[in-house]
Amino acid sequence: MLFLFLKVDKGLEDKANGVQLMKPMPELDQLLAKAKAKDVFGTKMRSVIWEANEQGIRDVVAQQILFAQQIINAGLVPIIEPEVSIDSPEKAQAEIILNRELMSQLDNLHPSHYVMLKLTLPEQPNLYADTISHPNVIRVVALSGGFPLMKACEKLSENDGIIASFSRVLTDDLYADQPQNEFDAALAETIEPIYQASRT
Secondary structure, three states, rough: OOOEEEOOOOOOOOOEEEEEEEEOOOOHHHHHHHHHHOOOOEEEEEEEEEEHHHHHHHHHHHHHHHHHHHHHOOOOEEEEEEEEOOOOOOHHHHHHHHHHHHHHHOOOOOOOOEEEEEEEEEEEEOOOOHOOOOOOOOEEEEOOOOOOHHHHHHEEEEEEEEEEEEOOOHHHHOOOOOHHHHHHHHHHHHHHHHHHHHHO
C-alpha cells in the first residue's frame, strides 16, 4: 500500500532561543483540503534545534503540536519533525529536553488523534522509548541528519522500535546522468544496511 505525504512547512525563521521555528502557514487549511482530495495520507513539517534551550525547545514542540492539531482536524496524519542538529555541542542535553516536552505535549492530545515523529538519532540509545510507546504515536522514524551512512545505521540499530526515514544519506552516491545500472547498484548498496538497522 502506498502512503502519500506532503511537505507543508514554508521554511524556517531566524534562530532565536537556540532554535529555528517554522514560518507562518496562513494558507495551510486550503492546502490540506487539496491534499485530502488527492488521497494524501499525511504531512511533514520541520523545525531545527541548535541548543539545549528549554524555552526554545518548548516553543518548537508547542508550534509543531499546534499545526499537528490543524492537520489532524483536516483528516491527515502529521509527521512532527523537531530536528536536533548533529553539530550541536549540546545535542545530548537538547534531546533530553525535547523528549520531556514531546511527552508533555503528546499527553494533551485527544485519544483519537494520532501523529508520527521524525527525530534525530539520539546520543543516549533508546532515549525515546516512552515516546515510541505513547498511545497517540503511530510510528517514530529517524532522520540521518548529516551522519555518514554507517554511523547513521549504527545509531539506528541501537534504538529499538525506530525505523529509518533517511534522505540526505540515501542520495550520497547518486548523481545526475548516472547510468541506470550504476544508480541501481549504488541505491541497493545504501538501502541494505539501512534495512538491516531498521529491523531492531
